[in-house]
Amino acid sequence: MSRFWSQIVHELSPYVAGEQPKFGNLIKLNTNENPYGPSPLxxxxxxxxxxxxxRLYPDPTALQLRATIARSYGLDESNVFVGNGSDEVLAHTFQALLKHDAPLLFPDITYSFYPTYCRLYGIDFDEIALDDIMSVRTSDYRRNCGAIILPNPNAPTGTALPLSEIEKLLIEHPDQVVVIDEAYVDFGAESAIPLVRNYPNLLVVQTLSKSRGLAGLRVGFAVGESSLIEALNRVKDSFNSYPLDRLAIVGAIAAWQDTVWFEESRNNIMATRNRLALSMRGLGFEVLPSSANFLFVHHPACSAKEIFTQLRTKAILVRHLPGERTNDYLRISIGTDSECAKLISALQTILGS
Structure with a gap:
C-alpha cells in the first residue's frame, strides 16, 4: 500500500497466474501449456x-498475420484483430465492446480474468451459475444485459457447448455483443468463427498459446464483423500501436501454416487426455467431460488441497483453484504420456496412504 497509488489500484484484486517455477526437474501440469513445443517451422x-x-519497428497492423488467419476462414483481414496474447485481446474487448449501462454476463465458474477486467474498467457484471454438473445453460442468459462473454470450452471445467447453443444466444441477443472465448477450442469443441458472416454481434477470441505451442511468444486474435474489429483497433492504437514484435509475427504465421504439425500435436494431446481421464476414474476421481487440454477432477475421499500439496512434494505441479464451488477440484493440464503416467503413479501412492 502506498499513499502515491491511484484510488483504482486500492480497489483491484489482480488475476493470479499459475505458478511458473524458478527451478527445473518438475512435471509441470498447472498452466495448460502444450507439452510438445512449437512447430519446427x-x-x-x-x-x-x-x-x-x-532495429525497425514491426508492422503495427500485423497485416500478413491477419491475412493468413483470415484466408483460412474465407474472411477478409478487416475481420481479424491480433494482440499480445488473447489476454490483451480480451482486455481491449472489455474496454471497447463490453461496457454498457446493463450488466455484462458470464459464468460464475470461468476464466478468473473476467471479473478482474470488469473491476479495472468499471464494468457492471452478473455471474450466472453453472448448473449442477458444472455446465453452462444458455437459457439462464435470457435476461437483460449489456453484453455476454462465454469461454467455449469453459475454463477451468473443460466442458463445451455445441455450436447450436451459441447460435441461440446470438439470435436471442441481437442488440448485444456476444464474445466467445475459444482458448481451448482446438481440443474437441466447435468454433463459432463460421457464424461471424451471419451475426454482426459475434466476436470470437482465440490464442496460439495452447494448440500451437506458442505460450512464450504471446499471440492472440479476434475474429468478427469489421466494425467490432475497428473498435478494438481504436483502443489498441490508444494504448500500444505495436503489440506484436517482428519475431512474434513471423513465428505465428509459420505456426498457423503448419497444419500437419498442428493436427498431430492436438490429436496426441486429445488421445492422452482420454487415457488420463480413464485412469483417473479408475482411481475413484470424478472427471468432468473435457474438450480442452486439461481435466477438472474431484476425489470424494481426499481433499483437492491435500492432493495438490502431496503432488508438489513429488515435484508434480497441478492447479488448485480455491473458491466456494471449486475448492474440491483440481485442474490438471495434459502432459506427455510419460508425464501423465508419473502423475498416475504418484496419485496411486497418495490415495493408498
Missing part, C-alpha cells in the same frame, strides 16, 4: 527474422 522463421531488421 516456427523456430526457423524466428531465426531467419533475427537480423539487423530488429
Amino acid at each position: 516456427v523456430l526457423k522463421a524466428i531465426a531467419a527474422e533475427t537480423t539487423d531488421s530488429l
